[in-house]
Amino acid sequence: MLTVERLSKNFDVHILGDKRIAGCRQISFEVNEGEFVALSGPSGAGKSTILKCLYRTYLPTEGKVRYQNQEGKEVDLARADERTVIDLRHREIGYVSQFLEVVPRVPALEVVMEPMLSRNGTNPEEAREQAEELLRSLMIPESLWDAYPATFSGGEQQRINIARALGWQPRLLLLDEPTASLDRDSVAIVLNLLKELRQRGTTMVGIFHDKNVMRATADRVISVGTARKESHV
Amino acid sequence: MTLNDWTREAASEGLRGYNYGFMDEGAKKEVRRSLLKAVAIPGYQVPFGSPEMPVARGWGTGGLQITLSLVVPDDVLKVIDQGCDGSVNAVNIKKFVNRVAGVEITADTEAASVIQTRHRIPEERMSEAQILVLQVPYPEALREVEPSEMETRRMHAEADYARMWLHLYEDIVRFGEISISYRYPVMINGRYIMDPSPIPRWDVPKLDMADTLFLFGAGREKRIYAVPPHTRVEPLEFDDHPFRVEQFPVACTRCGSTDSYLDEIIDDANGRRSYYCSDTGYCDKRSA
Amino acid sequence: MNPLLKARNLTKLFGKGCSQCLEQTGPDQETNLCPRCGTVVACADVSFDLYPNEVLGIVGESGSGKSTLVRMTHFEWEATSGELYLSKDVLPENLARQLADEDDPYTQNLLTLSSFQQRQVRNALMGMVYQNPYLGLRMNVSSGGNIAERLLGAGWRHIGKMRDRAASLLEKTEISPARMDEPPKNFSGGMQQRVQIAKALSNNPQLLLLDEVTTGLDLSVQARVLDLIRSLQREFQLSLLVVSHDLGVINLLCTRTMVMKYGRTVEAGLTDQILQDPQHRYTQLLVASRL
Numbered sequence: 001m002l003t004v005e006r007l008s009k010n011f012d013v014h015i016l017g018d019k020r021i022a023g024c025r026q027i028s029f030e031v032n033e034g035e036f037v038a039l040s041g042p043s044g045a046g047k048s049t050i051l052k053c054l055y056r057t058y059l060p061t062e063g064k065v066r067y068q069n070q071e072g073k074e075v076d077l078a079r080a081d082e083r084t085v086i087d088l089r090h091r092e093i094g095y096v097s098q099f100l101e102v103v104p105r106v107p108a109l110e111v112v113m114e115p116m117l118s119r120n121g122t123n124p125e126e127a128r129e130q131a132e133e134l135l136r137s138l139m140i141p142e143s144l145w146d147a148y149p150a151t152f153s154g155g156e157q158q159r160i161n162i163a164r165a166l167g168w169q170p171r172l173l174l175l176d177e178p179t180a181s182l183d184r185d186s187v188a189i190v191l192n193l194l195k196e197l198r199q200r201g202t203t204m205v206g207i208f209h210d211k212n213v214m215r216a217t218a219d220r221v222i223s224v225g226t227a228r229k230e231s232h233v
Numbered sequence: 234m235t236l237n238d239w240t241r242e243a244a245s246e247g248l249r250g251y252n253y254g255f256m257d258e259g260a261k262k263e264v265r266r267s268l269l270k271a272v273a274i275p276g277y278q279v280p281f282g283s284p285e286m287p288v289a290r291g292w293g294t295g296g297l298q299i300t301l302s303l304v305v306p307d308d309v310l311k312v313i314d315q316g317c318d319g320s321v322n323a324v325n326i327k328k329f330v331n332r333v334a335g336v337e338i339t340a341d342t343e344a345a346s347v348i349q350t351r352h353r354i355p356e357e358r359m360s361e362a363q364i365l366v367l368q369v370p371y372p373e374a375l376r377e378v379e380p381s382e383m384e385t386r387r388m389h390a391e392a393d394y395a396r397m398w399l400h401l402y403e404d405i406v407r408f409g410e411i412s413i414s415y416r417y418p419v420m421i422n423g424r425y426i427m428d429p430s431p432i433p434r435w436d437v438p439k440l441d442m443a444d445t446l447f448l449f450g451a452g453r454e455k456r457i458y459a460v461p462p463h464t465r466v467e468p469l470e471f472d473d474h475p476f477r478v479e480q481f482p483v484a485c486t487r488c489g490s491t492d493s494y495l496d497e498i499i500d501d502a503n504g505r506r507s508y509y510c511s512d513t514g515y516c517d518k519r520s521a
Numbered sequence: 522m523n524p525l526l527k528a529r530n531l532t533k534l535f536g537k538g539c540s541q542c543l544e545q546t547g548p549d550q551e552t553n554l555c556p557r558c559g560t561v562v563a564c565a566d567v568s569f570d571l572y573p574n575e576v577l578g579i580v581g582e583s584g585s586g587k588s589t590l591v592r593m594t595h596f597e598w599e600a601t602s603g604e605l606y607l608s609k610d611v612l613p614e615n616l617a618r619q620l621a622d623e624d625d626p627y628t629q630n631l632l633t634l635s636s637f638q639q640r641q642v643r644n645a646l647m648g649m650v651y652q653n654p655y656l657g658l659r660m661n662v663s664s665g666g667n668i669a670e671r672l673l674g675a676g677w678r679h680i681g682k683m684r685d686r687a688a689s690l691l692e693k694t695e696i697s698p699a700r701m702d703e704p705p706k707n708f709s710g711g712m713q714q715r716v717q718i719a720k721a722l723s724n725n726p727q728l729l730l731l732d733e734v735t736t737g738l739d740l741s742v743q744a745r746v747l748d749l750i751r752s753l754q755r756e757f758q759l760s761l762l763v764v765s766h767d768l769g770v771i772n773l774l775c776t777r778t779m780v781m782k783y784g785r786t787v788e789a790g791l792t793d794q795i796l797q798d799p800q801h802r803y804t805q806l807l808v809a810s811r812l
Binding site for chain 1: 572744748773776777789790794797798800802806809
């Protein structure tokens with residue numbers, strides 16, 4: 001479903017005297033449909049960079065990201081035009097990081113419901129039920145459901161984030177250390193939810209700082225790169 | 234009377250050297266050209282030269298120039314001021330046109346071929362053989378909402394009339410009704426908003442689909458415009474606030490008319506109010 | 522899906538212009554003032570597509586040409602050159618017939634239409650909200666009247682229905698309909714902005730243009746106005762062109778973003794990409810300067 005070919009990402013920082021920072025270099029791997037693949041490598045090897053290149057938050061410098069979309073058509077995510085990327089993000093590809101990136105001043109329950117409503121077209125009642133179930137299983141106290149997540153603790157925020165990303169059941173889910181700041185119990189819950197999601201057909205590419213978590217969850221581990229290098233253009 | 238008759242008579246009356254109709258032929262032609270354009274674009278204000286007349290600007294020179302450009306010696310002219318044939322201004326204009334153009338003078342609406350008027354339209358329905366010339370002090374209906382001439386011209390050109398309508402909306406919000414009594418803005422042929430001159434609302438419906446040609450002249454502002462016969466003239470109104478004419482709960486004290494526009498007269502001596510037809514020619518005819 | 526609006530090579534010069542104007546100005550020259558003839562190149566060769574239900578951001582500092590771009594799109598300022606096309610689908614039938622060939626999905630170049638036709642297009646599907654409420658509102662006319670003005674322009678002739686519509690729009694923008702007969706000059710800056718939004722929405726526009734709408738407002742008021750815009754965008758499925766110098770506003774509202782500098786587009790992309798992986802020197806500076 002996903003073929004990454006010789007993917008490289010450099011950051012040319014003009015305002016630091018055209019400093020070039022290497023994000024990742026010549027990365028190649030494949031992910032089959034339904035697979036849960038973990039990326040592993042030393043800190044600074046560019047694991048996050050790879051995920052962000054796949055999601056196109058970063059603009060890849062070189063290489064290809066060949067993605068087979070739902071209709072079986074191949075799209076090079078590294079070069080696809082923005083509208084195509086937006087469309088894929090809307091229908092097929094989800095991304096979740098350890099940081100909560102949601103619109104402020106929206107209650108937690110709505111944050112989780114929103115993608116179900118806008119992406120899956122689920123009716124509001126059903127979306128609410130599903131969102132409540134997710135929040136409940138993620139141990140978010142009911143008293144917080146109508147509060148703004150910005151005011152939550154780090155662990156709570158992250159669980160909201162996960163609930164939002166899982167709720168709409170994307171076809172491909174990119175996970176950037178989704179369990180980083182969770183306690184042991186929460187991690188177990190999240191991993192369980194991820195397993196369920198996978199059983200329902202979602203393909204996943206993830207980064208986990210905890211090796212045990214990684215081995216327990218992923219079908220396959222791909223080692224990437226060495227530590228990051230800096231140079232001048 | 235023929236033109237030759239007039240020329241002969243004029244010489245004996247000390248008008249030797251004066252052109253027929255006072256204005257020179259070039260000036261008359263310019264007015265006529267403007268009139269033709271005005272008729273061709275109903276409601277559109279046509280600029281014209283408006284030369285000096287032997288009457289001060291603002292005293293009906295726009296109407297006078299139109300009248301003088303139109304009349305031929307066998308025309309019959311009626312001039313009224315606020316409906317009255319006998320007011321000083323009306324009488325002077327009448328005498329002047331009679332002298333410089335040799336036209337016959339009348340107070341009878343039906344007998345006139347051309348009627349020049351200020352602030353009223355005669356009560357008797359005019360025919361297709363007649364022309365009504367209206368004196369206009371302020372030709373720009375949009376001036377109330379927009380001081381700039383350039384901007385009002387643009388608004389007319391683009392039929393951008395929302396602000397005029399807004400003015401009426403605000404009137405209704407503030408006073409519960411449209412408070413305009415004279416110069417009630419009208420839409421001509423579904424295209425141009427026009428100032429019908431300071432006629433009362435009573436007279437506005439007479440402009441709509443009339444048999445008569447209406448010509449409007451503003452001498453000081455140098456504008457001519459027209460409503461040709463059988464043209465839609467719609468007062469600006471809202472579905473839920475329709476245009477209404479004045480209501481008179483009484484009849485004319487003199488002729489007993491209940492379907493004419495009445496002036497209120499207060500007796501200086503005893504303070505008693507009474508009502509008389511504003512159109513004196515009409516009232517005279519009914520009283521006779 | 523096809524774009525709702527296609528803008529091509531929009532250019533606006535203030536001055537007589539010369540053959541050197543475009544070469545001698547721009548982000549590389551670090552000026553928009555032509556050194557040869559003194560013409561201000563406010564906007565040059567800017568193109569973009571706006572899709573239905575999309576929020577496109579235009580970010581840049583003052584003088585970058587972003588407001589000029591919006592004013593040209595709104596037909597307020599005549600473009601020196603360029604093209605603007607609208608999808609025929611969003612136009613009322615009579616306008617679509619006037620402005621487009623039968624088998625062409627887009628109108629003719631709207632920038633060459635008469636101002637009368639441009640007004641019709643604007644009345645039919647555009648709304649505009651200005652930074653300065655004095656540009657968008659008649660301060661001495663009642664708030665309801667301000668909203669009614671657009672309805673009147675679109676041919677509404679029923680006071681009661683217009684007042685109902687104004688009341689519901691004011692309610693949507695969180696202003697008590699009880700105050701609809703008060704002029705906006707009585708209101709606070711945030712309220713004036715909300716009246717402006719209500720006015721801009723009155724004709725059910727497909728396309729809403731927002732020019733620095735929250736600049737100058739208190740932070741808490743800014744947040745309310747932005748939340749309002751977001752919810753209205755979703756409710757009415759609006760396409761938005763959002764001009765702002767504030768990356769926070771852009772991040773909150775926009776899926777795609779264009780970065781402008783000295784009248785040129787220096788960069789365009791997905792908003793998260795612009796913010797996290799800016800390519801152009803200027804964008805990097807802008808992102809690094811975020812509070």
